[in-house]
Amino acid sequence: MVLAQLGGSISRALAQMSNATVIDEKVLNDCLNEISRALLQADVQFKMVRDMQTNIKRIVNLEALAAGTNKRRIMQQAVFTELCNMLDPGKPNFTPKKGKPSVVMFVGLQGSGKTTTCTKYAYYHQRKGFKPALVCADTFRAGAFDQLKQNATKAKIPFYGSYMESDPVKIAVEGVERFRQENCDLIIVDTSGRHKQEAALFEEMRQVSEATKPDLVIFVMDSSIGQAAFDQAQAFKQSVSVGAVIITKMDGHAKGGGALSAINAVEPGVTVFRTISFVVPLVCVCVTSVAATKSPVIFIGTGEHIDEFEVFDVKPFVSRLLGMGDWSGFMDKIHEVVPTDQQPELLQKLSEGSFTLRLMYEQFQNIMKMGPIGQVFSMLPGFSSELMPKGHEKESQAKIKRYMTMMDSMTDAELDSTNPKLMTESRIIRIARGSGRPVRDVMDMLEEYKRLAKIWGKMKGLKIPKKGEMSALSRNMNVQHMSKVLPPQMLKQIGGMGGLQSLMKQMGSKEMSGMFGGMGGER
């Protein structure tokens, strides 16, 4: 079951519950069974699903709830919280600091996407101003050296490895030493992929870790591994001190449930502890001590390309999983994809809700240069990436090029107008002739424009965060605005305005709570 399906099934179960006239034990059980079925189909371990059911039932104690309490909302929030708990071991994760050398070692099963992920991780940090370097300590797989070297060269990241040397420990130590001397602040060591049965390879991995003393060991896991995730993650954790997890291949055939199981493998019992802490705040002390050893998921791989890599943040992720959108992720993407000098203007236009064909053209230009729009728009609530469906990137790129050719035949007035009525039949025919495309293609392009304009129009009134002030978005965004953007069905599921308000409070951080501080009077 792919993630979108999992999210869809859970959302449907919640919607069915929303439609029920009375929320009683039976409705609650039906809803929980639906959600459990979806999670089990996504390969989440049975025990975790059972724990989740128990925890939700404990939180949503229907009999104990006072009359007049919005049971739907409590139920929905409990599901949201439980899904978050399943994904969040709560451990503050090691983050490399610019200018201070850190060594990060990558481990994982053969073919999990480790080598690709090393480069993605390096590239991500390079774009944030780090000076990363890659060391290939995989002497087991013949092609690994060339693969990492090619990736590193493409991304202009310094690389160290050897065709001749067969001792991975020696290569790792030499590489780390070399890059320390070159003042690299993020030295990434790729190790050979291995399976838990391969004791010798595990020993080798342990030796590399001992010799290079990494600040962080990242376990890379293919999301389609399913039930095996638990055992594998545990085997790695027992050999080296895994501090973070990256899940790859979340695109396509990914079974997201594997991710949940892996987190629990790394730190079993966490879900139960955290949920108890939700119910009995005193247990928080225990949770804090458990938290000292846990490993969070820090990134997810969403494709084969170097920029198909996203920071993993539990609450926005669950929010997206349930189709509620991910606003801060969306704004992050805007900052990442759109060149710095164009950002203020774009964000200004966004806040005005005015989306012209010229703006679309400029964004297409950025996308062609930088990366997939699908990633950006998948973060918007209710938006399925129709323009760039996964797996059809080539066709989509060609389509965008066609659109741009047609837009090249448009006048300035047409490009700058926000009035779709301006595009009369005679103008459409002229554009088709001018660009050598059939009229149908021009109509298609205009339809696409209207669709995007509608979505962007919903952002009217959004206050603009300055670059580097992403948390300000949370403060600035108001509930009323969100309520306009959310699909009505989703808003209903959440429990209307009141539900949305508490959900956002719950989703968020201190900033989110701050945002609600002065909002008592908003409808």
Ligand SMILES: Nc1nc2c(ncn2[C@@H]2O[C@H](COP(=O)(O)OP(=O)(O)OP(=O)(O)O)[C@@H](O)[C@H]2O)c(=O)[nH]1
């Ligand atoms: N679709 C998709 N493919 C990915 C992703 N990450 C890696 N891959 C692909 O997975 C395959 C294996 O990736 P590698 O990086 O070679 O895997 P590895 O774990 O280093 O392999 P070993 O060196 O054998 O351990 C390659 O074809 C990658 O392009 C991802 O996020 N999505």
